[in-house]
Structures are given as C-alpha cells and as structure tokens.
Amino acid sequence: MKVPLIDLVRQYNVLRNEIDEAIRRVVGSGRFIGGPEVESLEEEVAEYLGVKYAVGVASGTDALWLSLMALGVGPGDEVITTPFTFVATAEVVALLGARPVFVDVDPRTYCIDPGKVEEAVTPRTKAIIPVHLFGQPVDWDPIEEIAERHGLFLVEDGAQAIGAEYKGRRICSLGDLGCLSFFPTKNLGAYGDGGMVTTDDPELAEKLRVLRTHGAKEKYVHRLVGTNSRLDALQAAVLRTKLPHIDGWNERRREIAATYDETLKDLDSVTTPYVMPGCTHVYHQYTVLVRDRDEVRGKLAGAGVATAVHYPIPLHLQEAFRYLGYKEGDFPVAERISKEVLSLPIFPELSDEEVRYVAERLVEALGA
CATH class of the missing domain: 3.40.640.10 (Type I PLP-dependent aspartate aminotransferase-like (Major domain))
Incomplete structure (x- = not known):
C-alpha cells in the first residue's frame, strides 16, 4: 500500500x-x-x-x-x-x-x-x-x-x-x-x-x-x-x-489523530502531539518526535508511507537570518525538536485502513 x-x-x-x-x-x-x-x-x-x-x-x-x-x-x-x-x-x-x-518554544506544544x-x-x-x-x-x-x-x-x-x-x-x-x-x-x-x-x-x-x-x-x-x-x-x-465543510474536515483530522495516538501511546520511542487543556487542535500536521528520524523516515518510505519534516532548520540558524547574530545553542528546544520532528499523513479523505497502515508501519520502523 x-x-x-x-x-x-x-x-x-x-x-x-x-x-x-x-x-x-x-x-x-x-x-x-x-x-x-x-x-x-x-x-x-x-x-x-x-x-x-x-x-x-x-x-x-x-x-x-x-x-x-x-x-x-x-x-x-x-x-x-x-x-x-x-x-x-x-x-x-x-x-x-x-x-x-x-x-524558544514550549517543548510540549x-x-x-x-x-x-x-x-x-x-x-x-x-x-x-x-x-x-x-x-x-x-x-x-x-x-x-x-x-x-x-x-x-x-x-x-x-x-x-x-x-x-x-x-x-x-x-x-x-x-x-x-x-x-x-x-x-x-x-x-x-x-x-x-x-x-x-x-x-x-x-x-x-x-x-x-x-x-x-x-x-x-x-x-x-x-x-x-x-x-x-x-x-x-x-x-x-x-x-x-x-x-471545514468543521467536518477538522473533526475527521481529530479522528485520525486519535487513532495514531492510541496506536503509539505505549511507545517510549515516539512523542505524539500534545493538546493543551481547554483547546481544540485541528491537526494541520500530525507531527511526532522520534530519534533517528531520518532512518525511521527511510523505513516508512520503503513501506510506501510518505512523510515530511516540519521544520529541519530553525530560523535563527538559517543563512538568511545569520545577520541577526544568533548561534547554535541559543534556542535549545527548537534545535532539538527540529532534529526529531516527523509529520505523518493526515487529511480528511484518508481511509481508516490507510491510517492503521501508517500507524503500524511506524511501530515497525521504531522497532517496537
């Protein structure tokens, strides 16, 4: 698939x-x-x-x-x-x-x-x-x-x-x-x-x-x-x-996210998205944190699962903003998560079968 x-x-x-x-x-x-x-x-x-x-x-x-x-x-x-x-x-x-x-950013959100x-x-x-x-x-x-x-x-x-x-x-x-x-x-x-x-x-x-x-x-x-x-x-x-249709589409995104959450909840090797109390998330991206991100991403690609990295380089380390004088280590949370973020497929038209397939392949890729 x-x-x-x-x-x-x-x-x-x-x-x-x-x-x-x-x-x-x-x-x-x-x-x-x-x-x-x-x-x-x-x-x-x-x-x-x-x-x-x-x-x-x-x-x-x-x-x-x-x-x-x-x-x-x-x-x-x-x-x-x-x-x-x-x-x-x-x-x-x-x-x-x-x-x-x-x-710097909140390590949960x-x-x-x-x-x-x-x-x-x-x-x-x-x-x-x-x-x-x-x-x-x-x-x-x-x-x-x-x-x-x-x-x-x-x-x-x-x-x-x-x-x-x-x-x-x-x-x-x-x-x-x-x-x-x-x-x-x-x-x-x-x-x-x-x-x-x-x-x-x-x-x-x-x-x-x-x-x-x-x-x-x-x-x-x-x-x-x-x-x-x-x-x-x-x-x-x-x-x-x-x-x-936007509210229905966002609700479907939350359903997909809930399936991912449930499948991945017991794994120490992955951090799933946090939702603040009193807030409603609309999951434009379902972005997890994993170590050895590039290796995991390669395994998912081999299984036919497309992923993305949002974002691989924080802005303070981008060449375009070098003139601002920031250096590596200035924003450690942003720097750490940029090395671990991995976005999984999430859009309203995904089938339940596809969602389960993605979650199962991620579990396999993590060696869990």
Missing part, C-alpha cells in the same frame, strides 16, 4: 460538482479580481471566526506583511516571534526593515513559550507574532497579558490553524490582527495562493483594504504606498464552496 502525505484530488472528487459550478459562476460573471465573491467570502469567514472584519489578500505571507505594515512596523522596530515556524513569519519582519527577535517572551521585550519592541503551529493554539492568555503590560500589538499567525479554538474562542479572533493562509494544502485551501487578515478594528480593516490595492481607495488616487495583494474571485469561489 502507498499512502500519500496529502491528496488534493480526493477532496476535489468529493466536491467536484460544487467546485465546478463555483468556477463557472465566476467565469460567467466576468469579475475576476475582488467583487462579490471576495466580499461574500470575507463576510463568511468573519462570521465563522467571530470577528467584525476579514480582508482577503493574495497569500498568507502577504497577510502577515500587510498586517505589520498596517501597524506601522518599520526600521528600528523589533518583533518577537518563534524560531520554529515557516520562514514567512520572520521574513515579513525583515522585509519591513524591522528586526525579528526569537524566543512547539509553539512560542509564553514564559520566555517578556525577557525578550525591549523599548524597541512593537509587536509579537505568536504562531498557532500545526493546528495547535498558542497559550494565549499569558502572552496577551505581556502585550497589554508593555503596549504591544499582537498579530496571530493562524496559517495552519483555521477552526482551532483557545478556551472557546477561534484563533484569529484573539489578537489585534489575525492572519490566515489558503495555500492549497491548508485545512481550508484554495486552488492557488490566497490569504486573509481578520480584526475587530475598523480603522485597521480599512487601512488593509487600501494597502492591498496600491494604497488606493478610489481608482488612481493613492493615499498610501501599498502593493498589489488582492484575492482573486476564482479562489474566493472555491473557498466559499469549501468553508461549510
């Missing part, structure tokens, strides 16, 4: 008629940039998350970038975040001329460690970007307290966690701004790039709308220096078709 890491064609086959009709609707309308499809998606996502405003943009990276731009982040500022995340989280800080300041955030705050700190990694919410309350105490903005990186909840509140409804990615492999994925910024602040929402359209509210009248970061109507139509 061969089990892929993800198979987007399976999802399309389930929704084929709805997706095809949505695409035909857009093509028949002649409206491809913005318009009613994007506006409707913005309203539907805002309602789903429990926020007042949602602003569609071209990608999850742009969601982060424009959020910081809207907050006025620039040269001389510092933004605190995690070194164990996709590069975009810190990349956008650097692109604005500000300095990414890294804080792999998210930023709230107990280490405050010591990284300086007079130059302007914002914190907590990342809800792999579908696991960040331990939010202590970070919010720090931000309030120091007058800092909070920008949620929720690219991997739409539908996850922290104490009954959905992620991307917690901070000043929330950032979503609709990259095709995400729990809610488009058929190309796409992203969204969420907020309860009307002024920030309006500024984001202006920034995403070359700094203009009316055509050829440019109030700000902005960019071209508009979500296109075809992607919005696909996402509107998928959005009503």
